[in-house]
Amino acid sequence: xxxxxxILLLNFLIIVLAAFTAGCWDAIDINEKLIITTVAFxxxxxxxxxxxxxxxxxxxQGANTSQTNAKKFxxxxxxxxxxxxxxxxxxxxxxxxVFLSGVNTLVLTEDFxxxxxxxxxxxxxxxxxxxxxxxxxxxxxxxxxxxKVAQEKDVSLGMFLSDMVDTLEKEGRIFLRSSERLIENxxxxxxxxxxxxxxxxxxxxxxxxxSVVKDNxxxxxxxxxxxxxxxxxxxxxxxxSYDVPYKDLKLTIEVTxxxxxIKPFYKDGKISFDLKFDCKAKLMYGDxxxxxxxxxxxxxxxxxxxxxxxxxELENTVAxxxxxxxxxxxxxxxxxxxxxxxxxxxxxxxxxFSKISITIDVNVDMSTTYMMDxxxxxxx
Amino acid sequence: MKSxxxxxxxxxxxxxxxxxxxxxxxPKIVASSAGRSSWIPILISAFIFGISAVIVTxxxxxxxxxxxxxxxQEIAGKFFTVLIAIYYILLYFLIGTYLKIKLATLLKSNFxxxxxxxxxxxxxxxxxxxxAYKGITNVxxxxxxxxxxxxxxxxxxxxxxxxxxxxxxxxxxxxxxDAKNFLTxxxxxxxxxxxxxxxxxxxxxxxNKKAPKAAFLTLLFIGFIYVLLVEGTIMVLGLNNTITLNDxxxxxxxxxxxxxxxxxxxxxxxxxxxxxxxxxxxxxxxVLEYSCKLFPRIKRIILMFAIDVIFFVLSxxxxxxxxxxxxxxxxxxxxVIVACMVIPILLFVVAKVKKQKEKA
Numbered sequence: 012x013x014x015x016x017x018i019l020l021l022n023f024l025i026i027v028l029a030a031f032t033a034g035c036w037d038a039i040d041i042n043e044k045l046i047i048t049t050v051a052f053x054x055x056x057x058x059x060x061x062x063x064x065x066x067x068x069x070x071x072q073g074a075n076t077s078q079t080n081a082k083k084f085x086x087x088x089x090x091x092x093x094x095x096x097x098x099x100x101x102x103x104x105x106x107x108x109v110f111l112s113g114v115n116t117l118v119l120t121e122d123f124x125x126x127x128x129x130x131x132x133x134x135x136x137x138x139x140x141x142x143x144x145x146x147x148x149x150x151x152x153x154x155x156x157x158x159k160v161a162q163e164k165d166v167s168l169g170m171f172l173s174d175m176v177d178t179l180e181k182e183g184r185i186f187l188r189s190s191e192r193l194i195e196n197x198x199x200x201x202x203x204x205x206x207x208x209x210x211x212x213x214x215x216x217x218x219x220x221x222s223v224v225k226d227n228x229x230x231x232x233x234x235x236x237x238x239x240x241x242x243x244x245x246x247x248x249x250x251x252s253y254d255v256p257y258k259d260l261k262l263t264i265e266v267t268x269x270x271x272x273i274k275p276f277y278k279d280g281k282i283s284f285d286l287k288f289d290c291k292a293k294l295m296y297g298d299x300x301x302x303x304x305x306x307x308x309x310x311x312x313x314x315x316x317x318x319x320x321x322x323x324e325l326e327n328t329v330a331x332x333x334x335x336x337x338x339x340x341x342x343x344x345x346x347x348x349x350x351x352x353x354x355x356x357x358x359x360x361x362x363x364f365s366k367i368s369i370t371i372d373v374n375v376d377m378s379t380t381y382m383m384d385x386x387x388x389x390x391x
Numbered sequence: 392m393k394s395x396x397x398x399x400x401x402x403x404x405x406x407x408x409x410x411x412x413x414x415x416x417x418p419k420i421v422a423s424s425a426g427r428s429s430w431i432p433i434l435i436s437a438f439i440f441g442i443s444a445v446i447v448t449x450x451x452x453x454x455x456x457x458x459x460x461x462x463x464q465e466i467a468g469k470f471f472t473v474l475i476a477i478y479y480i481l482l483y484f485l486i487g488t489y490l491k492i493k494l495a496t497l498l499k500s501n502f503x504x505x506x507x508x509x510x511x512x513x514x515x516x517x518x519x520x521x522x523a524y525k526g527i528t529n530v531x532x533x534x535x536x537x538x539x540x541x542x543x544x545x546x547x548x549x550x551x552x553x554x555x556x557x558x559x560x561x562x563x564x565x566x567x568x569d570a571k572n573f574l575t576x577x578x579x580x581x582x583x584x585x586x587x588x589x590x591x592x593x594x595x596x597x598x599n600k601k602a603p604k605a606a607f608l609t610l611l612f613i614g615f616i617y618v619l620l621v622e623g624t625i626m627v628l629g630l631n632n633t634i635t636l637n638d639x640x641x642x643x644x645x646x647x648x649x650x651x652x653x654x655x656x657x658x659x660x661x662x663x664x665x666x667x668x669x670x671x672x673x674x675x676x677x678v679l680e681y682s683c684k685l686f687p688r689i690k691r692i693i694l695m696f697a698i699d700v701i702f703f704v705l706s707x708x709x710x711x712x713x714x715x716x717x718x719x720x721x722x723x724x725x726x727v728i729v730a731c732m733v734i735p736i737l738l739f740v741v742a743k744v745k746k747q748k749e750k751a
Contacts, residue, residue: 020521136635139500143646191646195560195629345559352566 042068044110048084049169051118051154052097054126055090061097062088062154064161064168065105066113084167086158094131111140115169117147117190118154118209121222121229129227132194147190148172148209149222149229157209160216171216172209183250183267185218185235186242193224201360202226203338205233205241225338233331240328243268243288243321244341252295253320257313261298264317266375267291275347277354283368284343288325292317294379305379314377322373329369339364395596398605400531403538404593404673405444405609408586410616411490411670414545414663415497416716417583417617418624418639425576426630427561428569430618432576437614439577440584440731444606447587447735451595452602453742459591460684466742475734476681479588482726483681486585487674488705489719491515494667495710501641501660512706516699519668523675524695527593530672537665544662545616548655549623551647556626581724587731589673592680675702 049064064086087104091097102109117135119128135141150157154168161168179185188196188204196204205221212219221238223231233241242249243266251266272287292314297303305313332341339360348355396404421429454462459479463472494515495508503511522530587610595602624643625633636642645656652658675698682694712718 136632139638139642143642144648189646191628191632192557195632198629198631198635342559349559349562352563353568356568 045107046110046113048167052123053120054122112142114142115173152210183248186246203340205340240324263295265293275350286371288373290375310377314375318373318375333365396531402609403534407669408673415638418621420579422633424572426569432573433617434614436580441607441610443732445603447590448602448606450739480681483674483678491706492709516702519671519675520695520699522672523679537669541666549619552623552627560629585727
């Protein structure tokens, strides 16, 4: 082939390919799509109610003067009998195709979850356009109340919740289970997991605690104030504060911990676990004027007292899971399965969990926060 | 036309051709049967096919400067060589068609949902045909660039998946209950090794003396890459999700978070597509080289267009088949074993015996 024909052919191919890879057939400007930021579902009696929160791009950009006072996020809702019907009816209220990759949070009421959790999450997994990084949050309230507070602040409920839980998780104040992890857990033969529960408190959106999900139903609720033991067990970097009485003082101590060392045992058909916690405790301040004149002996006593406190708290956490809910949301099943995979497959964990013997050992390493003496450059 | 490759280029030809088939749905395929023990059958398969690659490269080295069609006539006679060449052509037509449909489907679901698939096929086939027309040496040079980008991206993303995932999802590394399914898993892993056969169309030269060692190590490397991406996917998604989701590796990538790169899946697909292109180019080269040998009087460019047309027609038929993957996988492993193991081993043994006789 002559050289000039070759070059012509090559140029033709490049131009055609450029058009083809740019996706001329498929190009849709993002302004021509509705970015969904939150999806929520509620159940009222036999009727479910679906909510979509969409980003109002024009209002955010302030491009159109008539839109500058408009809300940045709009919420639409519709009652329906089924999830399919809900989606279909919601879409009839939209003027543009939806963009689901922007969904930050799925908000499901506990009533809805009790009836439709599996169906909805499997739908979520099957839909490749859904953003799988998003979080799932349960609520006891109507989503309408949460949306109302978010609208008053002119923020997206989903984005606000997403940012809030990310921040709290990074600070070690909560632990989070992603939507993927929730679906994975619910697809396993034994299911038990904790899902964050949000609601309104003093007209603010807040994380109120954890919903206990057993099998595919919500089995209970653990308030966030009572979840310190859970944090020590499940959070990657828990950071907790305790008031410890010592002599006539009330000392405030900050506790951090690494993930506990958990050893499972299976002997003569009996399952047991040894849990070992290595905590670092830092005496922050007391409620009286310094000096406190605390000696090493005093510090050891405080450490022992705190260690006993933490041990009680952890034992209560385990007892709550075993006796109150009979639900292994602490994921002891995973630890046992890893060590005894063949035995685990033969066991009915639902029956076994409440009978497991669990021993807890807490080791506290006490230290003090000193003030720096800038004259000497040494702590005082 | 110059048609030699260096050992480094051979590494990339093998690597890209082999990984084409698998990266996206490999975790689902192996995890479905071997669960958390998937890494074991993957490494065993890599080892077995590593031996097969050694035999192919040794055979090529015995007849330097020639491809299978040339030295096959010295070993098995012209009649059998023509039969073997036809077998390879038909096999690569099948595999090429399957890969093109896979590419068209992947592009449709991720990038071009409303673009008619026949348009993707036309441009794909024309492009791959043109690259293959330039011959194996030029193809190998392109592969060196594609290969480096693809390895870096895959290893980086798989490592991030390992770091962000949960160890509970992949532990324990071995469960005796999974072991009974290892043979099924290894059967599912056969098709990805089709690329070894492509080496048979490359005439080796004196620079390929160490090719057997390089080929064996390449296969082991590919095995480790497979393990890395399967384990990474299971760690991020969990075993049940990995088994359920079709393009589980892509779904796993979507979940990981890397600073700056918001759409990790699109980032990967850009380089993943390079690998798919490379795989199809390899297959195309094989068909074209055998065709050129079978029809020496017909110009290479005419053969290229004829192959384009056949691929296009076959792909259009293929698009009408439901569950193409299942249909393909029901017979392809047996064809691949014949192409990559049985034929090279038989030729190698006969060649060795003949050489021994000549010496005697």
